[in-house]
Amino acid sequence: MIEEKKYTTRNTQIACFLATAGLQLVGHTKTKKGVFFEFAPDNKAQELVSQYFSDQARVNPRELFAWLDNLRDLIFSGA
16 A cells, blocks of 8 residues: 655644645644644645745635644644
């Protein structure tokens, strides 16, 4: 079985955007440098990040802030 390549970021704003845009949050890892969020598929994540930085991205703001709360819970939880 071939493992799908994941897009990894520790930028919480990018992670919120990717989740709101419909990408699957497939994991997160806590390190001394912060929390790294993993999304799949990688190629779609890269496309969305490009849209984000070129001001072409559009998402529902309520969903975005709901995801911000969810990711903060992951960051500050003991898990």
